[in-house]
Amino acid sequence: MEIIKTIFGILIPFFGTVLGSAVVFAFRKNINTKTQSIFLAFSSGVMIAASIWSLIIPAIDMYPGNFGWIIVSFGVLIGSLFITFTDYFSKTNINNSKTKKLSFAIILHNIPEGMAVGIVFASSLKENFGVEFMSALMLSIGIAIQNIPEGMAISLPCKSEGVSNKKSFLLGVLSRNCRANCSFGNTSN
16 A cells, blocks of 8 residues: 555656646647746746755755755755756757757756655655655655646747647656657647
8 A cells, every 4th residue: 555655646746747738738829928938937936946845945854963954055056067067068059949958957857856756755665764654745746836837848838839739748748757859840739
């Protein structure tokens, strides 16, 4: 029974991404720049808030003593430098669009996000790790809430580049699982 609960808990963030990606079906025609900017700004705000309250603060609290903030700050710095490096490195690609870079950044950040969910659920199965199942579930739900705008942040720009609703939805969903095929092209709805 514990394994089934764990599998369900690990899938919760995926359902958040699916829900966010499905927003693309609300638009029959291309999305104007103002609407897309509002959705991307909303997505950014939710992702930053969720990162702070669902990942950074719990990571600081998990470290014994008063030095958790040093370890977490180091991790945030390394992650930020890694994203900066990949952004700089990706500029050498001639066929690079803002949507592809956004997709890559979200896909890349899903790796540690998935690791966090997996580690906390695995820890909840071991009694001596001090992680309760409800804590793991709350982290999973927090990341799922963050993944709703992430799904939007992938699917809506794809739609605005002329990709069909179905393919935009699929690219948004795939961004959660592994990698999206970022060869966008004009297709019909």
